[in-house]
Amino acid sequence: MRRLILFLHGLGGSSAASWGKFKELLEADDDLVGLEVAFLEQPSSPWRAWTSPVAAEIGTLAGALATDLEESFLQFDQILLVTHSMGGLVARKWLTRLLMKKITTNVAGIVFFAVPHEGSSLARVLVRLSVDHKQLQQLTPKSPFLTELNEAWVNLDCAGAMPIWNVAAARDGCVAPSSAAPLWIGGRSRTLAEKDHRSVIKPADAEDKAFKIVKNAALELAGADTPGVRRPRSVVGHGEDGAAEAVAGNPLFYYYRPEEAAHYLVRPVDGTLAQLLPLRHLWVHGPIGCGKTVAASRAMYNAFRAHLTVSLGASTGKGATGAIASLEQQVRAAVAPGPEVRAGEDDIDRIVSLLESCSVAGIGAILIEETPLPDEREAAGFFAAVRAISVRQAQRSPGVPVRLVFTSPVDPGPAFDGNDLASESVTVIPMHYWPAEELDDLLRRISRSLRLSLDNSVIERVLRSDPRSPRLVKMFIQNFVQLGGSVSDLDEALMVTLAGLAQ
Known part of the structure; x- marks a missing residue:
């Protein structure tokens, strides 16, 4: 079986240079013999002048990713896609389209390094310094693109389609850890205390935690029975x-x-x-x-x-x-x-x-x-x-x-x-979607079972925002518990999340 680790850089990055020593460390590791490494290039720049080429939207880059996977990497039985920053949003957009169209893939898992799932505050600044920069516009918090992408991610249960890993950098001034590893994103989340936005994808040696995350992900997928599918x-x-x-x-x-x-x-x-x-x-x-x-x-x-x-x-x-x-x-x-x-x-x-x-x-x-x-x-x-x-x-x-x-x-x-x-x-x-009154009852049951105090007005706003499915609330509870959160933390976090949903 041919296996590949495929790297996709972020805004302003380049194919191989962005990833530091990843290639040489992976190829030198005795546990990964036979595993191949490749890098993708996507057009991106942190700013744009009048005379600069048009910055392709993230959805367009997702289409290019689909083309690359179908035309250049079909010979591989299993691919681990490793992404950084905006590259992770490209991968997420690609995956949502894949699931909506019910298309199979040889991508078996995705690693997200410092991906602005909830946007980047730095993008707000950079977008003012650029001329009609589509990518920066989409990277700003609460942009229409991110809102639509995040809703599709949850509704399609993308986190259940394949294993995913979220890696946040504690010293990241571009993408806050809360944006890189939000609870609703699913998968497994890690925070690297000593890393920033760039160093998080530049492992110093084989003991570097960033390298170990990718290595362990590759080894885990190598033991899976069917590429691109959840295990039985x-x-x-x-x-x-x-x-x-x-x-x-x-x-x-x-x-x-x-x-x-x-x-x-x-x-x-x-x-x-x-x-x-x-x-x-x-x-x-x-x-x-x-x-x-x-x-x-x-x-x-x-x-x-x-x-x-x-x-x-x-x-x-x-x-x-x-x-x-x-x-x-x-x-x-x-x-x-x-x-x-x-x-x-x-x-x-x-x-x-x-x-x-x-x-x-x-x-x-x-x-x-x-x-x-x-x-x-x-x-x-x-x-x-x-x-x-x-x-x-x-x-x-x-x-x-x-x-x-x-x-x-x-x-x-x-x-x-x-x-x-x-x-x-x-x-x-x-079966049908849950009626609004049942979702209301569900939220109150969650409140009672976790000894939380949910304000009635918050619940009513949530019901107005999505009267059909409790999946987002369910995923929030499950992910929080998996991360070891305490009930007191959950009280505050749940209130913030529900209030955010209702906005």
Whole structure:
């Protein structure tokens, strides 16, 4: 497998010179033998005069990045994209477009060094010294570009699409640490106390923390099973000894704590899912951000405790065969070594055999996220595969087999409406955005569970700003807790965040 670390500089930078000793340190590291290094160049300057060339907008640079990746780097199986300053915004804009169009990529992770996710106060000064500098205009705090980009990032759950690392420099006079590593951005955040905006990407030696962050990110991705896709995850309840022992020590698994569900409202659909799951496979469809994955995860936990989650996002555009192959690969990785492949078996038989292995391991259900259905032809092929799996599983596995739960924005329509065995095995459940009154209740539940005091006027302003989905609030709570924040800190930070949302 060919792996690449691809560097993308920021405003006023240059391809290789901006990155100091990164290339020589990476190529000299014995742990990274075979890994290749490349640098991208993008036109940018910290100021512009009347006679200077027009500064391309960040969205235009994102299009150029997409072209570079598609035309010059397709030969690589896995790419770690390392960005600095404005280059990180270019990468984020590229990723949001990718997810909206449901396009697969060989980029498996992104490192953001000193990226002004919430803008740069220095840009406010520089933009006054330049003539119609589009990039500086977009880099100013609360610019229309940043507002739109940040909303898309959260609504599309970009942080869940692939691993990301945020690195802030404590002495950065260009990009404040709070802008380089805001809580809502997701991923893992690091702050380097001794670094400024330039030195944060110029490691002195192999012991430099900036170098170690990139090295460790590359090593982590090298151990991933599928480039550009989240690893399979399992949710295992505490106290379920048999299931816990079955997956103990498997790095593909993580543990879900039921107390985390205190931040979510229980809706009628939760009861429906929990009742049907032991009896049927489920296809849960609805708009992005309406809570499909959360509801399905809770239902699986309540019904079976142990369950596995896989993502098919990277198989978009590869047809039903590619999606089924991705499903097989990820489930096999989770129950490794899994059943032996027997002569004459087709892909459906192999999937059913893997489901039987999951049952033996104590896994009761599999959540299949990001089901790729970009067009009617691919959707029809995937629906046919699901029907075939359900029929053969029913024929081969009497009793209560491992249940499959698909979450997708796509309504399967008549695909499972018949009177045959496949249709009887799959139930289609629609979901919708949360009503404003439920989001209001959610915010108050968060307030009570964390012993916070939320002003009613703040909650009302938040509801007016986004009456559909609690995802932003949910991500804020989760990220804050992951960073080790205290309740007293959260009280102040939550108030500031909610007030900011309402502006």
